[in-house]
Amino acid sequence: MGTTYIPVKTILEELDIDVVLPPMSSKKTLELGIKCSPEAICVPFKIIMGNILEGIENGADTVFMLTGCGPCRFGIFHALQNEIIRDMNLKIEFITADRFSNLAGLKEFSARLKEASPKNNYLKIFNTIRKGLKILDAVDELQELTNKIRPIEINTGEVDYLDTNFSHEIRKVHGYDEAMNLIIDYKEKVSSVKIDKTKQLLKIGIVGEIYTILEPFINLNIEKKLGVLGIDVARSISASEYVREQLDFLPFVHSGKKTIYQAAKPYLEIPIGGHAINTIGNSMLYKKQNFDGIIHLLPFTCMPEIVAQCILPTIEKEQDIPIMTLVLDEMTGEAGYMTRLEAFVDLLVKRKDLKNEGNSLSWN
Amino acid sequence: MKETVYLGIDVGSVSTNIVVIDRDQNVIIKEYYRTMGNPIKVLKNGLKALRDKIMDEMVIGGVGTTGSGRDLANFMVGADIVKNEITAHAVASSTYVPDVKTILEIGGQDSKIIILRNQIVSDFAMNTVCAAGTGSFLDRQAARLGIPIELFGDLALKSQTEVRIAGRCAVFAESDMIHKQQLGYSQEDIINGLCEALVRNYLNNIGKGKDILPPVVFQGGVAANKGIKKAFEKALNCEIYVPEHFNVMGALGAAILAQKEVENNKTKFYGLNIADIEFKVKGFECSYCPNACEVIGIYKDDILAARWGDKCGRWQNIEIESPLS
Incomplete structure (x- = not known):
């Protein structure tokens, strides 16, 4: 979902979990997803389905996914997708975390992470989650900045060029420090794009x-x-x-x-x-x-x-x-x-x- | 002295229209061609015909392009203004019917409703997920019944009995029509039923939640169909006005916008002799990421002039060489 994968990837990497990122959503993702999704379900379901299949292609054996009853059909995505994947004779483990809108949920989330990385203690897991949240905020700030600068840049396309490069490079970095540095680096780059402040x-x-x-x-x-x-x-x-x-x-x-x-x-x-x-x-x-x-x-x-x-x-x-x-x-x-x-x-x-x-x- | 005129080009999915207006926004020439899936050729032929017609008497002072092929047309002719068809339609309508409040537009592939208040667009909608209720659907049904589409409207007016046909979806409508036809209803009644179904579908889908106030203008290719016009009048309970140039309103709007645009500027138009230039389009599939964008390049006499179709913008810099395909 947009850039949300960045903090999740960072969290998992910090916990020494081997992360397989599915490629960025593309026409191929959509096609894969449509093929095996219920016809009348919404397009997010189909994309996520495609993401999972592409993940399996790249060697993933476990899917990490948020869930929870309440928001909408999103709450049943994981169950349905698990069934579909089983019907396709593929094998993948689902780790789902219910929404963390109360302490119990948060605890469960940590427990799930622990399940995936038995070596780590809870303190480490808790700290890592906090780091992930920091990344999440930083990425959103970068995007906001990008959106602010884009309409007033003087040389059209400059911001988009940085934006594209960022999404390529962020996939290559490993762990919190590298990711954070890259984000800060790009924030500076985007801020230094020449702009026309007078534009209404x-x-x-x-x-x-x-x-x-x-x-x-x-x-x-x-x-x-x-x-x-x-x-x-x-x-x-x-x-x-x-x-x-x-x-x-x-x-x-x-x-x-x-x-x-x-x-x-x-x-x-x-x-x-x-x-x-x-x-x-x-x-x-x-x-x-x-x-x-x-x-x-x-x-x-x-x-x-x-x-x-x-x-x-x-x-x-x-x-x-x-x-x-x-x-x-x-x-x-x-x-x-x-x-x-x-x-x-x-x-x-x-x-x-x-x-x-x-x-x-x-x-x- | 040669008369200065303005050119409007509307490259749509089904038709390509060329309009020439004078300074007072009178239509001097209007041409309506079927795009036939080959906009470049059609546009070139259209411009050639135009050149023969106006040869020495007029000079083109400005060009506007619109329609789904507006960018393609822009690359070919060098337009002063490239405008989406909603704005172009609204501009044309309000020039000829100044106090228009609602525009119903049904074209080949899409249908729109445009709501205007105080002569500016205040709301609009376009069909999103369904093609029932567009010109292509009528075309198909006319072909199925073996009736030339031009006669469709007149036949509908002859209908005596009301036949209700499901209009929600082109597939349902078709099976419903077949069913009614086997029950023995006359062709006129079925056609009339189809017109009413189409109007019902249009008002439910596109006109949903819109405040349709008179004066209402009905334009686009389908406005030629008197049966549809009558069905609209019946459903909306007001008079529907079909402008004289209903089928080229988009091009007309583009021409009017072009005239405004060049008030203080010189035109960017390449001249009518572009009709002799060889335009070629070559595409390739980009292999940089799984999106596999189809990148299209347009070549002017074998020199790459522009490229588009890529999501990331990589190929828009035409100095990068296209990969061999």
Whole structure:
């Protein structure tokens, strides 16, 4: 899921577990996944299925995976995938960790890690988890920075070049220190890209289902595409925020969960699974922060987000902020997708021009 | 002195349209070609025909491209503006029907709805996962019934009895049609039922949750079909306006945008003689990562002019040599 593999890989490496990374999600991953997945399941399931199969191809014998009942069908992914793999006469062990939204869950997570690496004691495991969380935050910061710089870079493509290189190099490093150094190194590189500070930007917030937001292969690189169109992109969900939301029962962890749930209240009072309430809450927050528009992403057949999708038009009208919903599935053709993004940006530009007549925005 | 005109090119999946307008945005020439899966050839022939027509009388002051092949067209002709078809359609409509509030557009492969308020686009939608309700579907059914698509609309108007056909999905619609036909319903009634099913499907899928207010403009190739127009009028209970140049509105919008774009600039247009240049497209499969992107290069007289199709951007630098394939 996007860059989430980086901290997990680091944790496992620190525990001296031999890590096999499946290749980055690609058309091949998708094809492998589709072949053996139920037809009507969402595309994240299919991708993960493909990831597992590619992992097996590369010699993995154990899958490490988060799970937990509650979020959505994600809770049954591991069981279903385990069955499918058995039906295919392949062998792989699943280590699953329930969500760690309470102490018991956290304990179980550590126990699972211990199971995979019997040599390590709990103290070491606990420390390693903390290191992993640090990496998680650092990677998210790097991505945020990348998104900030991309629309205002002077030489188009510079940031993307660094971005691509980073994702190649991070796969080659081993352990916490190397990974952290690489991240810091790239943060400096991205910060030193020449930028045009005077450029006026439109702000778009991305809300929706977590996997489609975080995995660029599925959302066809939406952040990059919008960045190139000159948009300041903010995404409502990051892996680190997700983990913080899970861990915020601990006194020293703070997440935006309360604020988001509060913001969603006029339209949705209780969490209904998945990230539906986050979608609603974050949309309201973006409105408050004077964003110009919102893009809502969801995988085809995603249940929680379908509910959110039905609420959003009311928000669009009552809160007066343009929202576009994009449903993502197996398609890798980009023409129609690009058309929608460009048209949405055009719409926002015109709207803004109209709002502050005379103070027109440079576009095209 | 030669008259300055503006050129709009819409390279769509099914048709490629070329429009020439004068300074006052009157349409001087409009050409509608079937793309037939070969946009380069069609566009070249179109430009050749255009050159013969306007030879000495006019000079092209600006060019705009739109449609799903807008980038390809841009590489070929050197456009002043490259615009997505939603914006282009909206611009064209609101030029000719200034107070338009809703645009229904049904083309060959996709259908859209565009909502305008105060002459700017306030909302839009495009079909996402389903092709039922587009021109290609009608085309297919017309072929199946052995009726030329041009007569489809007139036949629908002759219908006497209402026949309900499932419109949710092209496959269901087809089997439903066959079933009704075997029950003995007349062809006119079935065609009318199909038109209504298509409209129902359009309004449920694309028009879902949209505030459809009059004046409503109906454009795109399918707007030629009177049966569909009538079905829309019945469903929306208001008059539907089909503009004179309904089938080339995208190209028209591109031309209008081009005119605005060159107000203060010189045009980037390469000239109509590009019709004589040999354009070739060569593709290869990149082997750098498992995405195996199909990278397409366009060659102008055997010199690489541009390359696209790669996710990572590696091949967009045309100085890197293409691998031999």
